[in-house]
Each structure stands twice: as structure tokens, then as C-alpha cells.
Amino acid sequence: MLSRVAENLYWMARYIERAEDTARLVSVNSHLLLDLPHQTALGWSTLIDITGGDELFDKRYDRRSEKNVVHFLCVEPDNPGSILSSLAGARENLRTTRDVVSREIWEQINELYLEVRDQAENGLTPRRRDGFLKRVIRGCQALTGVIEGTLSHLSAKTFIELGRHLERADMTTRILDVRSGNLLPKDPEELRPFEHLQWMSVLKSLTGYQMYRQQVRLRVRGPDVLRFLLQNQHFPRAVARSLEALSWELQSLPRHDRALAAAALVRADVLEADMQALARSTDELHAFIDQLQIGFNNLHDAIVTTYFARLEDTPRGLLQGEAISEADDED
């Protein structure tokens, strides 16, 4: 398979997952805020931090109001991480490679993008927002279903899966990072009445509440939620589970040693972490998540240099090695 094609599919899947996770985030935040008293310092602002769009946001908007934040995250064309930009990115990536996937996949992405674009202005009023976000989430899920149901499990699908799992692991840690930055008590008494609610919201951002309750039959508490979302081997949006699935996909590819090693390292970090300790301290958790993000980046870099490398990035030895063997059989 051509590197360019593999790269396009990988990014397509990342964009789709990003759109879905962003929609989940906005949706759950909307619900959460309805339950909190007005003076709560949390609000919409933290969502900007999660997605790392602070600078861009502040340049374009004067206030971190609900309306502005939702607009920025959902449909702002200048925000490369907005739902609309993500879907546009997915569509653009697929457009140049649509011959290698089934027609239904292209149609699904195309329709989803066009639908979201058409609702960009009217779909975000508080009354309509819920429906809008649900359509995005369902649309992305439907796409995953079409991929699962129509695409042979060969290289094209492998690269789609790599993109999806890595983006999912990444988004899960981002959500944990910022939500818990606000949630973990500096003073054990602080925010008590709402802590339970807010950890529930973290779970709900990831549609993990029901699954959590099935596996953890205790009241929703910080360390347990962290353990569930980071280390659980069964929940599809848990970081360890995503990395496990990613590693499994990698094994079907040639020359996978470097990327597989990078995945194993970051997975070990996740599995070996002490959840009790992380739940006790905001700083420690934040540092830990930074460490994971670096691990994800290394994993991404390993995938990029192994499979998508342009000539200038290609290790010289590899090139020359191939050239020599070709020259040999020329005689």
C-alpha cells in the first residue's frame, strides 16, 4: 500500500474520532452545568483548555461564554479541532483515496460533513444543540460500523484502526487531565457536594457511566474512575484498552517493531501507575498525563517515520541497502 494512502486513512480516522469525542465533551458539559449552581467556577472555559485551543480562541472571541465556546468547538472553521473542521479534514483525506475503501464509507463521511455544515448556524441554540451533537456522535459511530461491516481487514483498515485508537486514547487523557485538574480536591472538604456529579460527568463524556457501574459497584469516586478510564482492559474508550487494540493492529503490518515498542512503553506507563497517588494530587496527575501525551507523540512519530516517511525522512541506510540489492539483481 502506498504511504500516502495509508497516511490519509490514518488521519481520516483520527479526525473522525476527534469529532466524535469533541461532541461528547460538549454534550456532557451542557448537561453537567444544568445541575450546578451558577457561581461554580467551572464552566465552559475548561473545554477550551482540554482541546488546547486557548490562544486561537482568545484571538477570535472576547469572552469564554457558553455561546462562544460551543461555537468554537463545534463549527468554527478557523479552529482546526472543531467538529466541522475535523469532519472536513476526514472528508478531504478520504476524497483523495476513496478508491481504496468501500463506496458506503465515502458516502457516510460526505453526508455527515454536509449535514453538519448545513446546520452550523442553526443547530447550536441550546434547544437544538443536544440533537445536533447526538447526530454527530451517531454519524461517527455509524461510520465506524460501515468500516467494520464493509472493509476487508487488510492494510487500509489497519491504518484506520491505528488512527482511531490513538486519537481515542489521546482524547480520553485530555478529558481526564482538565476535568480532574478542577475536580481533585485541594482541600478534601472543597466542592464535596458536586464531586460525585462531576466524576460522573467525566464518565459520561466517554459514555462510560453504565459500563463503570457494571464493573465497579461502588459509588463514583476519583481513584476508581481514573483506574477505569486508564487501566480497564474491557471498556473500549479506556486508554489501556485502546493501546491494546492498537498494538494488535500493528502486528499485522510489516516493520512494526519500533511502533510496537513505543505502544508497549506507553501502555506500561498506564498499567504501572498508582491510581491512589494520582487521585490524591492534581499536580501528580497532570504530570502523569503529560508523560502519557509524550508517549502518544512518540508512538505517532514511530508510525509516521516507519510508514509515511518522505524521502528526506527516510533513513539513509535503508535507501542505500535497497539500492544495492536492486543493483545486484541487475547483473
Add this chain to the structure above:
Amino acid sequence: MSLIDWQSYRCTDFYDELLAAPGRPRPAARELCDILAGFSPQDLAERKAAAEIAIQTMGITFTVYSEGSMIDRAWPFDIVPRIIPADEWRRTEAGLKQRVEALNLFIDDLYHDQRIIKDKVVPAEVLAQSVNFRPQCRGIDPPHHVWAHICGSDLVRDGDGTLYVLEDNLRVPSGVSYMLENRNVTKRVLPEVFATGRILPVDDYCAQLYDMLASLSPRPHDEPQVVVLTPGIYNSAYYEHAYLAQQMGVELVQGSDLVVDDDDIVYMRTIEGLTRVDVIYRRIDDLFLDPEVFNPDSTLGVAGLMRAWRSGKVALANAPGAGVADDKVVYAFVPKIIKYYLDQEPILPNVPSYLCMFDEDRRYVLEHLDELVVKPANESGGYGMLIGPRATPSQRAEFAERIKADPRNYMAQPTLDLSTAPTLCDGGTEARHVDLRPFILSGTDIQVTTGGLTRVALVKDSLVVNSSQGGGSKDTWIVETDGE
């Protein structure tokens, strides 16, 4: 009661491909005409709708630009096929082979000894002023000495029934995928006619194309790595590039997928690492092929590709520089070229041509602009030409100035009474003008498609058949007639 009544079909002004006279189908078309006349209006509407659905679901499109954005349009298709009797086609096929063989000898000669110039059969100035002559190709010996591996020649039929060659496309001719898809659509829409078994099949093309390309490989003992090189999705023929790659089972690559290393070998970047490429069916014009040699700003091509080609480590089809014979001025010399290299009389005639570079011809052209079609030497797609009888006096005056300013760049031909074929219109069939583009493959031997792509000017009285300008297409049937 049928919508199609051949008695009232108006086909007396031009040569009609299917009917000799109103109510009198030509022998090869008799069966088809009978079946069509037996269709009720509802039958006909259903067949037409079936064709539209087939085109949509098969995703047959072409790309047009409109106000800066790209649109995939459904391929415009007429369900009434164009029919050519097999015995006539065999003659035509022989003529096309002869022509392409001579053209390849001509190109090879131009890049080597230029005997034909030294022998003054073709004037030196024709070559000197050719914009498609590539000095970088001098002295190169491509495999089998073939330069134009894939040629698309346009044929038109005049009022007296003579089939003329209108032009030869030797650079990156397109349309063959539509020829193949038209047949697939027609089989779905008119299955009962195919049951007679007299219609010759067309679907060998992709296998023949692959075999021809593979025969060019510099590593003949290995399974060759063949690729199709496309400028990308914004190209109007992208559909065809993807189609051919898919049908041949080879990679569809863009310039950025390929690299040429210091060893002059072309590699493609794959997830397995760099993989050697042996043969490139390139659908990019010469000038964009290699920024090291041609247009330095080209991002479509591959730096070093010409190096690799010159050192024989990769084959390019068509070879760079093949377009030198794809020039409407060179065209006028093709009968002489055939005579010179093959010592044969041309089987297929050229349309009589006036070359504005010659004083006498130019005088004639300028005096008869209202009767002639004037064409620039190196435009394709029907752009930049003057159709004298339909132009306004001021358009003609403007064109006269252009000719005087750059005589080498213009040639003129009498307007032909292009033949027609019945075409489905609101309320029945009407005569519309058609042409024909067969495709000729040259490798170790020469093969011609069975028929070709028939293009039809869907607009009444129009002569323009290009899909970018309101043209459509028809399936083309070569039909055995029991020697009638």
C-alpha cells in the same frame, strides 16, 4: 405506438451511421433499429432511466471546473449505439496500425538521425518550431523503439461516407474507460440485442494495456512493478486514471509517492518501505514530469524521473517527447510520413489541410476563412479554434491577425459534413453529429480497440463533441454482417 419512427427520421442532410435513408436502416443496424422501433414510449423511458441509474451507481463521472470549484458530473450517455460493420472496421483497424507504426518510426527518427528532415520530406522548420519537440530526448532508445505506446486517433466521416483521420493524440489521450463503461451500461440496458452474438466484445483492453506496459519493463525476468501516475483528483480524467489502475490491479500514484535516488532508480513510498517501480503509465504532460528538467515549479512530477528514464531504469508510457507528432501541422505530413517509412499508400485518408506556414496556403486560408476550420497546432479539447462558417466577421478578422502573427501555429481544413447517428431526444430520435476515437496500443506488436469511443454532440446542429463542452457519448458496436 412507438416514439421511434424511422420513416420520419431526418437523415438526408448528412451521412447517417445507422440509416441509409428514412425508414431504411443499414444492414448492420437492422436488428437494432427493429428492436428500438418496437419499444413503447414507456419501454424507452425505462431503458433511459436504467442507463442513468447504471451510470450513477457505477459512479461514472468526469470532472469539470466551475467557478473555482470541482464538480463530478455524471457521464452524459445516449443509449442508442453507433454501429460500424465489421468488414469496414477491419480496414480501418489496418489503417490505424499502419499510421501509428509510421508515427513511431517518425518520432524515433526525429530523436536520432532526422533522416526525414535531411531527405526534405518534412521541412526543417516544422521541427524547429515544434513546441512539443524535446531536445532532452535526443539519442534515447526506448524499448521496442516505440514512443507513443497509447494513441487515441480521432476519426470523422464526411458526407460521402469516407472515414478520415482528424487528429492523432499521442501525449495522454483519454476516454478509453468511458468506451469500456459505455459497453457495460449498454449490456444492462439493451440485453436482447447482445443475445444475437454479432456484436464484437471490447473488454480485452485493460489486459492488453497491462501486457504492453509490462513488456516495457527494464527487468523483464521479474514480475514488473507497473504504476499509473496521475496529476491527482483535480484532473478532469481522474476517474479514468483510477479506473485503469483498478482494472489492471496496479497502484495509482501521484508525483509525491515516487522518488528517484542517486542510483537513478525510481521508487514508490509504500508501507513496506521503498519499492522499485519499473514502468510508469504517466497521465501527466511532459512539461510537468520532472522539475529537474522541465517546469521547475511542477509539483505534479518527480524530480529525477528523466534521469531514470534516460538511463533505462524505468519505462515511461508514453515516452517523453512523443507529442512532437501530436501537432496539427505535423499531421498534414502524415501521408508522406507513411510513404517514407513504410513505402505504403495510406489506408486511411487525412482531411485535406492548409498549412499557414506556407505562403500559398496562408493566402488561401485568409481568403477563405468563412469556409474553413482553423486550428492552432497544439491545443486539445477543441479549444482555440475558429469554425469559419459559424464565426462573426469580427471573430474572423481577429483570427486572421493571429494567423499572420504566428503562421507556424495554425492550419486549416475545410468544414466537413460530419456524419450523424440517431440520438434519443424528447419525443423520439434525432440526428446528432458524431466522431470516433479508437485507441491503439504499441509494444512488441500493435493492437487496436474494437471500435472506440463514439462522442456525440448532444446539442442540435452542434459539431462540438467534447464532454467539457456539452458532448456526450454512445456505445460503439462493431457488428458482423454475414457479408451483406
